[in-house]
Amino acid sequence: MPLSFATRRTCGWIESFALEIPFKVLASTGGERDLTTTNQEDFYVIDSCLGFDYSVMILKGLDPWEGSSSRTRNPFAWIREAFSSTEKDVINLSGLDSAVYFVFLSTVFGIFLLSGIIMLPALLPLASTEKIKRVVDSTGKNAFNDLDKLSMAHMKENGPRLFASAAACYWVSLVTYYFLWKAYKHVSDLRAEALMSPEIKAEQFAVLVRDIPSSSEGYSKKEQVDSYFRAIYPEAYYKSIVVTENKAVIKIYKELEDCKKKVARAEIIYGNSKEVNPEGVRPTHKTGLLGLIGKKVDSIEYYNKKITELTPKLEAAQKVTLKDKQQGSALVFFTNRVTAAAAAQSAHSPIIDTWTTINAPEPRQLLWTNLPKTFYEREVRQYVVYFIVFLTICFYMIPIGLISAFTTLPNLRKMLPFLKPILDITSVRTVLGAYLPQIALIVFLALLPKFLLFLSKAEGIPSQSHAERAASGKYFYFVVLNVFIGVTIGGTLFDSFKDIQEKPKSIFEKLATSLPGNATFFLTFVALKFFVGYGLELSRIVPLIIFHLKRKYLCKTEGDVKEAWLPSDLGYATKIPNDMLIFTVTLCYSVIAPLILPFGAVYFGLGWLVFRNQVLNVYVPKYESYGKMWPHMHKRILASLLLFQATMVGYFGVKKFHFTPIIIPLPIVTIIFSIVCNKKFYRFFQCTALEVASHELKETPNMEIVYNSFIPPCMNADKVPEEQLNV
Amino acid sequence: MPLSFATRRTCGWIESFALEIPFKVLASTGGERDLTTTNQEDFYVIDSCLGFDYSVMILKGLDPWEGSSSRTRNPFAWIREAFSSTEKDVINLSGLDSAVYFVFLSTVFGIFLLSGIIMLPALLPLASTEKIKRVVDSTGKNAFNDLDKLSMAHMKENGPRLFASAAACYWVSLVTYYFLWKAYKHVSDLRAEALMSPEIKAEQFAVLVRDIPSSSEGYSKKEQVDSYFRAIYPEAYYKSIVVTENKAVIKIYKELEDCKKKVARAEIIYGNSKEVNPEGVRPTHKTGLLGLIGKKVDSIEYYNKKITELTPKLEAAQKVTLKDKQQGSALVFFTNRVTAAAAAQSAHSPIIDTWTTINAPEPRQLLWTNLPKTFYEREVRQYVVYFIVFLTICFYMIPIGLISAFTTLPNLRKMLPFLKPILDITSVRTVLGAYLPQIALIVFLALLPKFLLFLSKAEGIPSQSHAERAASGKYFYFVVLNVFIGVTIGGTLFDSFKDIQEKPKSIFEKLATSLPGNATFFLTFVALKFFVGYGLELSRIVPLIIFHLKRKYLCKTEGDVKEAWLPSDLGYATKIPNDMLIFTVTLCYSVIAPLILPFGAVYFGLGWLVFRNQVLNVYVPKYESYGKMWPHMHKRILASLLLFQATMVGYFGVKKFHFTPIIIPLPIVTIIFSIVCNKKFYRFFQCTALEVASHELKETPNMEIVYNSFIPPCMNADKVPEEQLNV
Structure with a gap:
């Protein structure tokens, strides 16, 4: 990790707190390779009196003050800075994945902004001026509060004003299609640009080969791999690293x-x-x-x-x-990018489940222990994991309920007698009695992302980025199904299932009847998310506290401090599902209670601003997947859109609107749109298009460096016997 | 068509009829190219006095009498000949597709033989010795006929003997899995062998490129294609043929x-x-x-x-x-097979719906007018065609019913008054009155395969073989759904749908209750198929009559005679669905009325024998798809197996068998088996594995010959200006 000691930044209102930290940043701009060997004298304190540091920029060899000579020491300078940064800056400093995250934020922001600009002036007056007597709404309340007067619930059943709502459904959908299409195209271009860069990137010359069949006797796996690929690619083949059991x-x-x-x-x-x-x-x-x-x-x-x-x-x-523990998997190197890209997407053996090839991930994100897992082992593991996730999502209340049942106060006293004196204090007893069940839930929710990441890795996925995408997908289902649908219908998904079983097709109806009653709750939810969430994010109080604790009690050497200071990456696995939840909530309420739109827009707009700062100055990405996260986000945005459209069909039904069928084409269009996008763009995110790989490099690649970069640190190249390297 | 004048053969009992035909066969074995230029003197009558001719073998340059010096003029000699021929002979004489058809026949024969050997001695005594009083069976008849006594219908409800039937279900399924697995592996090996052959086959050096985006101005499509592929494959690229609008x-x-x-x-x-x-x-x-x-x-x-x-x-x-009518599609040539194979399966452009590549089909089976169809045009056409086929399958009785309604005798008399005198003859009136509706049905059924082939071509499929596979798939659904399920339930699928709509899940129950009543019908059906069908097939009376009519009234030149004599190919598009129907019928009755098994086995065993002769001596394949038909047949065999298993679950339910759940794992195993086969073998049938393509050729390919073989006859190479060819 060459960037391991990049410092975290703090800014704005917690400056005073930040001042305590001895910022030590590397000023020498000798490029990445030098950084790891720089000794202590190269550090010096910069700008520590103000808490501004631009460690990431400095580490990349850029001058943060360039172009802003009249830099004010204003605590809100970061805002101007964030606005003035371009997409190129983000890609240079933090990689394509971060840029894709901003495309996501701006796309969603755009959707809400453009929807809101038309829909707020159109729908709010229509709803509030409707002459309607007290109507028993679906939640059983008999009166409208002020917010409800601005929502679709306040429109007459089967009234002509519902046509405006139907038109709004179309408008939201069209805006979403438009922005998604533009974004997919844009991300595809960005990916192409990154992959055709003249820089030499080791992973573009390597192919990960798995499921190597057991060789005939007398040959080692390495000889087998070499002879196999040399026969197919007599000119472009370089050499191979066979994955070994390194325990x-x-x-x-x-x-x-x-x-x-x-x-x-x-x-x-x-x-x-x-x-x-x-x-x-x-x-x-x-x-x-x-x-x-x-x-x-x-x-x-x-x-x-x-x-x-x-x-x-x-x-x-x-x-x-190296000699005896060779496994059925290897990294194979080619002397040019086109051959590597073509090899990664071609069937090599007539038996398709042997010699499977994919693009090699970056060396730093390879999950080595997953590489030798065989084809069917991966398949079986995948289905088992899906099944476990399904159980977790639907029935997560059962284990929590069980734990809560067993950890009542009397039980605790019996099982852990040494806690008796504490439990006998009245105040402790009251608090614990009230919150023990919630504590179990909180612990579960806190551990869930880690559990899902663990499950995703157990699937046999070869790279960290892929595992995080898989975990993010699983978390999305949990969050949307349980938080959104669960809260709306009232109860966990498990309870809802019981009703649905009795009468299928009822889920959207049920959702539709429950939606208006929860509008206020979700409006507050979105607002809270950005007030509290972004505040915490900007201040980075939690990591700061952890760092101080570590520094005081654990860190002794400069290396320890560096390690404690190690900046994290954005943590897509949890961030994106949470953003998607806000998106889903806002989208589903966009027509029913259009007042939620500005809140959604602010959430994503503010998010863009805050994370622009964090990405430029704080976070250091752990890997680069060249935007592979985008199709994943695209698919989930469309899933939310489909949920919105199905819910609206249900809600129009509840409103006894005779023309409900006019919005039935929308879900069909969404599915067609999804298929078209998939066919047009998706494959390029799975593999490298040859056209892109065929762009010229700035120099002939030094294959030895490419090769060595893939040798795991524990098998360090200088210690590996020559004959193994030069076979 | 170099083989255009290969003569048809007649044998066995129609020898006397065959003697009239002046068999003229080419004896010179100068290879294919010579054949087309040979003049009349090269023909001579061979063996015409006996009606035996081995035109196909002679055309291929083999001596048919070799190895059978003591050849008897026995009319049944063809049987010995068929048995003594090996799979290699078939591949050499008739190509891999024919060999795959024999794999299919022998696989199905094996399934029925091995099932029957165990099940007939086990199930028949169990059923016939059951002491059971007159039972009202599902068809409402109160008595058993002799055949019914041997079937499962004669077993006691929920009796212990039903366990034997359940075991038989397992036995049939396991035998099917075993034979299918062996066959898929075998066909995969055959395909690999054919593709790795050292012979130079033009199509292995060519890639079909479609969806070429509109080029920037000033460039022709040809320049665009050449510069695009030369950039990606600087060494292996040869040149291109841009598809033109040749009308x-x-x-x-x-x-x-x-x-x-x-x-x-x-x-x-x-x-x-x-x-x-x-x-x-x-x-x-x-x-x-x-x-x-x-x-x-x-x-x-x-x-x-x-x-x-x-x-x-x-x-x-x-x-x-050539200059002005270039279309958005091209054939691209490479100087080696590996690059061509890799190019055919790689994404070339980041926008996946442009520059799509597939393996080029043989020149003779290219459907030129389909090549320039664009990606989304193909997709849309496909779904439209599927929809039309769905309507045809489900509601084919409606147009036929309408036509029948309008073509009653009184209507005919009104609309076509000149027919009046004929229609007034009593006997004609009686016959027409009775058969007019059936005539409409017969005409429809006769035209259906051609209609389905037309629809398949309209999908935008690039090759004849693929179109025939697609048509065969469609015909399979029609035949199985309407003939099997339709006849069993009694009525067309359309009628059944109405019932199913009222109570879903009822189809298998309905099928199950109706099955035993139709056992006798289907037993006769299978027997009739092979007695009449194979007789007609062997004698080839119909083509013989047509030939004689043509020769008498139309043919004037030697060329005309050749054309009339043109041997057809096997006609997979209709043959395989019909075989599949027999397979489905036999399989579905295998446990209920095991007596059908020997009939099924005889059908496929005899089929093997008859077609071995026809393939070796009569038919000349129109194309070679390297066994791509197999996955198609495999999938449909599994679909039949699934139908059988689901029906059996239903029938055990009807028999009030308490242990019905013990056969529920079977359909699940079938689905898993299907997935595993698909993952393991299927992709190799879509594209060429690089390992296979990397085998050495017997000589360096002459690229000019490869290139010229793809130029359509109307654009004949010697007339094409030089600068176009040598760009």
């Missing part, structure tokens, strides 16, 4: 790295102690359990000895692994 | 060919007349409508003059077409 090596490697870290730490402590006492106190520790028991030893000597012991052991283990 | 050229070309034919015919007539009168009578004709009116001219002079007029006109039209 043993990783264990030794980790131990070695740990020792190296501990030596460094011990030396720092020794150095610090010299400042007090010129001779210094050599740090010692005990060798037993947790350093509490056993013989006391000199730490520096002990670890240095251990390092000299482990180094040859590691080398031996590497040799054994 | 004008074809019109002139046809006229020219027609004139040439007429000159030849006129010369023959003139020559014949010389035999009577030494000076001869120069044939004349009138130039007006149908040669009935207009000026009388000397035919030979007139047509020769026309040929000299048309030849330069054709050349001019060719030039114009």
Whole structure:
């Protein structure tokens, strides 16, 4: 991770808090390779008195002050900065994935803005001026509050004003199609541009081969792979890395790295102690359990000895692994991009489930342990995971209910008697009694994204970015089905299922009748999301607190501080489903209660602004998937649109509108639109189009560098025997 | 068509009839190219005194008598011959598609044989020894006939003997899985072998490119295609043929060919007349409508003059077409098979609906007018065609009913008064009155395959073989749904739909209750099919009669005779659905009335024998699709199996068998089996695996020959200006 010590930024209203942090940023702009070897002197404090830092920009070798010479020390300068940044800046600083996220934000913002501009002046007066006596609305309340007067609920049943609402459905849908189409085209262009860049990117020369059939005896997997691909690509084939079972090596490697870290730490402590006492106190520790028991030893000597012991052991283990633990998967390298791109999308063997090829992901995001999983293992795992996710989404209340049932206060007292004195305090008992069930729910919801990511990785997906996309998809279903539909209908999906079973087709009807009653709730929900959510996001208070705690109690060496300071990436796996929830809610209410539209627009507009700042200055992406997230988002936006249209058909039915059939074409158009987009754009997001790969490179690639970049750190190239590398 | 004058063969019991035919077969074995230029002297009568001819083998340059020196003139010698032929012989003589058809026949034969061997001795005694009083069976009859005593209908409701039937369901399914798996593997190997053959096949070097986007001005499509592919494949690209709108050229070309034919015919007539009168009578004709009116001219002079007029006109039209009528589709040639195979399966443009590529079909089966159809045109056409087919299958009785209603005798008399005297004859009136509705049905059923082939071509499919596969699929649904389900339930699918609408899920129940009552009918049906069908097939009486009629009244020149004699191919589009119907019927009755199994086995066993002879000696395939028909047959066999399993679940329900759930896993296993086969084998039937294409050729391909073989005859290479060919 060359960018591992990029500092986080704080800004705006928490400046005073931010001032405490000793910002240390690398000013030398020697490019990525230098960064990892720079020593301590290269750091210096910049701008720490104001809390502004532009670590990401500096790390990329850009001058953040360029073009803004009259820079004010205004706490809101970041807003101007965010607005003045271009898409190119984002791509250069944070990669294509971040740019795609902004395309998503601006697309959704555009949808709500354009819908709202027409619909607010048209629908609100129509609803509020409707002469209607007290109507029993679907939630059973007999009176309208002020907000309800502005909603479709306030329109007469089968009244002529409902035509305006029907027209609004068309308008929202058309606006969505238009923006989605433009966005898909734009993202496709961006992806093409990124992939045809003249820069040499190692992953564009590599192909991941899986399901290598067991070879005839006497041949190693490596020889098998080499001879197979050399026969098919006599000219363009370079060489291969066969995936090995690295468990043993990783264990030794980790131990070695740990020792190296501990030596460094011990030396720092020794150095610090010299400042007090010129001779210094050599740090010692005990060798037993947790350093509490056993013989006391000199730490520096002990670890240095251990390092000299482990180094040859590691080398031996590497040799054994390379020779005997070759797995049925390999990375294959080609000397040009077109051949690699064509190889990744072609069937190589007549038996399709052997020698399967895909584009190699970046080395940094390869999930090595997933690579050797076989074709049918992956298939079976996928279906098992889908089934588990289905159960989780539909019946998540059952385990939580069970836990709640068992963790009542009397039970707790029985099972954990040492808690008795605490539980006997009246106030604690009251609070716990009231909130124990909710705590179980909160813990579950907090752990869910991690659980879904774990499940996605268990599917056998080869790259981190793909796993996060898969997790994001699963989380989307959970969030939309349970939060939106669950809250609206009142109860979990499980309860709803029972009703639906009795009378299929009732879900949209049920949803439709419940929607107007919840308009106020969701309006508040969207507003709360951006007031509290973005505030937290901008201030980054939580990571700041964690960092301070770590620095105080754990960090000793400069390396430790760097690690604690390690900037995270955007975390698409949870961010996008949450955004999608807001989108779904706003879209579904857009015609029923158009007042939600400005809130939705503000959420995404503000989101664009806040994250523009965060992306330019705070987050460092963990991987680059060249915009593969977009089809995923596109599909889910269309799913939300379909939900909206189906719900509206249901709601018009509830309103006893005789012309309801006029909006039935909408879901059909959505499905056709989805198919067309899929056929036109989707495949390019799965593989690289040859036209794109055939663009010229700025120089002939040094294949040795490309090759070495894919060797996992524990099998480090300089320690790998020559004959293995140059076969 | 180099094989155009291969003679048809007759054998067995119609020998005496066959003797009349002057068999003229080419003995010179100079290979295909020579054949078309051979003149009349090369023909001679062989073996005509016995009616045995082996034209196909002779044409392929093989000696049919080789290895059977003691050949008897036995009318049943063909049986021994058929048995002694190997799969290799079939592939060599008739291509892979024929061999795949035999794999199908032997697979199905194997399924019925192995099922029958176990099930007949097990189930028949169980059913016949059941002590059961008169039971009202589902068809309402109160007595069992002898056949019914051997069927499952004769087993006690919820009796323990039903377990044997359930076990039989498992046995049939397992046998089917086993044979299908073996067959798919075998066909996949055959296809791989054929594709990796060292022979140079033009289509393996060509890729069909469609949806070429409109080029920037100043460039012709040809320049655009060439520069596009040369950029991506700088080394392997050869050149391209842009598809042109050939309507004008074809019109002139046809006229020219027609004139040439007429000159030849006129010369023959003139020559014949010389035999009577030494000076001869120069044939004349009138130039007006149908040669009935207009000026009388000397035919030979007139047509020769026309040929000299048309030849330069054709050349001019060719030039114009090549220059101005280039369409958005092209054939692209590569200098090696691997690149062509990879190019056919790779995405070339980031916009996936442009520059779409597929493997080029053989030149002889290209449907040129379908090539320039654009991506979405094809999609839309496909869905429209599916919809029409759906309507045809479900509601085919409606137009027939309408026609029948209007063509009653009184109506006919009114509309066509000149028929009055005929219609007044009592016997004619009786027959017509009774059969008029049936005649409409027969005409419809006779025209249906042609109609479905027309519809399939209208989808925009690029090759004849693919169109026939598509037509075959459509016909399968018609045959199975209407003949099998329709006859069983009694009425057309349309009537059944009305019932099903009222109570979904009832179709299998309905089918199950009706099945036993129709067992006898279908048993007779299968038996009739092979007695009458194969007799007709072997004797080939119908084509023989047609040939004789043609020869007597139409054929004048040797060329005309050749054309009339033109051997057809197997006609998969109708043969396979009809075989599939027999398969479906037999499979669905296999457990209910196991006595049908030997009939089914005989049908397919005899079919194998008869068609082995026909393929070796009579039919000449029109195209070679390298076994692409197999996945199509495989899928439909599995569909039949699924129908069988679902029906059995229904029938066990009707039998009030408490353990019916034990056969519910069967349909699930079938679906999983289908998915696994699909994933493992299917893609190789869509495209060529690179491993296969990378096998060595016997010589460096002469690209000019490869290229020229794809130029359509009307744009004949020797007339195409040089600069167009060598760009």
